[in-house]
Amino acid sequence: MADGKKSLGWGLIGASNIARQYVIPAINNQPDSHVVAVMSSSAERAENYARENGIPNAYSSVDALLADPGVDVVYISTTNEKHKAETLAAAAAGKHVLCEKPLALTLADAREMVAVCANAGVVMGTNHHLRNAITHRTIRQLIADGAIGKPLAVRVFHAVDLPPFLQTWRINNPAAGAGVILDITVHDTDTLRFILDDEVSAVSAVSACHGMGEGNVEDTVMGIMEFEKGTLAQFHDAFTIAHTNTGLEVHGTEGSLFAEDVLTQQPIGSIRIRRKDKTEAVVLEPHYDLYTRAIGKFNAAVFGNGEPAATAEDGIRSLAVALAVAEAAETGKRVIVKYQ
Numbered sequence: 001m002a003d004g005k006k007s008l009g010w011g012l013i014g015a016s017n018i019a020r021q022y023v024i025p026a027i028n029n030q031p032d033s034h035v036v037a038v039m040s041s042s043a044e045r046a047e048n049y050a051r052e053n054g055i056p057n058a059y060s061s062v063d064a065l066l067a068d069p070g071v072d073v074v075y076i077s078t079t080n081e082k083h084k085a086e087t088l089a090a091a092a093a094g095k096h097v098l099c100e101k102p103l104a105l106t107l108a109d110a111r112e113m114v115a116v117c118a119n120a121g122v123v124m125g126t127n128h129h130l131r132n133a134i135t136h137r138t139i140r141q142l143i144a145d146g147a148i149g150k151p152l153a154v155r156v157f158h159a160v161d162l163p164p165f166l167q168t169w170r171i172n173n174p175a176a177g178a179g180v181i182l183d184i185t186v187h188d189t190d191t192l193r194f195i196l197d198d199e200v201s202a203v204s205a206v207s208a209c210h211g212m213g214e215g216n217v218e219d220t221v222m223g224i225m226e227f228e229k230g231t232l233a234q235f236h237d238a239f240t241i242a243h244t245n246t247g248l249e250v251h252g253t254e255g256s257l258f259a260e261d262v263l264t265q266q267p268i269g270s271i272r273i274r275r276k277d278k279t280e281a282v283v284l285e286p287h288y289d290l291y292t293r294a295i296g297k298f299n300a301a302v303f304g305n306g307e308p309a310a311t312a313e314d315g316i317r318s319l320a321v322a323l324a325v326a327e328a329a330e331t332g333k334r335v336i337v338k339y340q
């Protein structure tokens with residue numbers, strides 16, 4: 001920071017559940033940041049939210065929040081169709097931007113957001129939390145070290161029971177980016193890109209409405225991602241499965257990794273490695289809060305040290321794959337992923 005500040009003031013654009021549950025504590029847990037303001041489209045909601053969450057300032061417009069000189073960084077967690085305009089406004093005001101996934105509803109919009117932030121000289125990141133987990137960081141390291149040889153196949157189990165308090169725009173408002181693909185498949189994509197250190201080249205998918213999604217909003221998707229180095233990944237993402245846990249398997253030429261309870265916001269999960277018929281538990285470093293690590297990395301990037309845990313480009317890539325999955329599900333055709 002050119003002005004020599006030691007602690008970053010964060011402004012929240014969106015009085016959301018994710019901010020309340022995870023991101024506000026993660027910001028306030030840092031030695032070098034604190035939440036100074038929140039903005040909601042309703043003045044009453046902004047004031048109530050500020051009071052309930054110990055936030056000093058409440059605003060009912062993005063411009064008012066951006067005019068607050070105490071705000072150095074914004075965290076954008078409104079519904080998805082609003083992310084673009086809010087990011088452009090924040091960049092124009094010289095604020096750094098941590099934006100929720102999906103960055104936008106189209107690739108062109110996401111590319112514009114990233115370019116505008118780069119031109120404004122502000123840091124932009126994407127809040128893909130999973131790559132911060134010790135489980136996924138360990139899996140990435142094991143694969144890079146050759147512990148399972150060449151990864152051939154992956155299975156992703158990311159079917160959850162969407163809690164009633166989140167059964168709002170996600171299940172009934174396509175204009176806000178509803179549906180399981182923009183909600184969960186983006187996270188699968190980021191996690192697989194991270195652990196495999198590889199990019200998705202093509203996808204196939206089938207989606208369904210199993211009783212929670214309203215109208216044409218999909219609450220279920222199964223599909224296949226083809227990676228550039230040859231790995232095939234199958235995924236099952238859903239809002240409607242109440243009796244299972246999440247997980248990930250990576251099967252390589254020399255061994256297989258089985259990761260259980262790892263596609264979650266909680267700092268939990270375990271990993272086993274199997275070679276032939278012998279299975280061993282992988283010893284993990286202690287779990288820590290995923291969001292706290294993400295905010296710590298973002299603050300460091302603002303102070304000139306390294307990059308956000310998930311960069312703006314990472315957000316573009318996960319969106320590109322999710323849009324390709326949506327197209328594949330709609331057309332019934334295999335889709336080559338377009339990143340430009």
Ligand code: NDP
Pocket residue numbers: 013014015016017018019039040041042045076077078079080100101102127128129166168183265
């Ligand atoms: P919420 O539904 O909690 O909030 C989204 C918007 O809905 C808010 O900005 C708010 O508008 C409005 N809103 C919220 N509660 C109410 C209410 N009681 N009455 C009226 N309006 C309300 O969204 P989420 O927190 O679930 O998701 C927000 C964003 O974060 C999305 O982009 C989502 O994809 C992402 N997300 C990311 C996660 C991650 O781990 N990375 C996890 C969960 C979500 P206003 O601000 O104008 O008041």
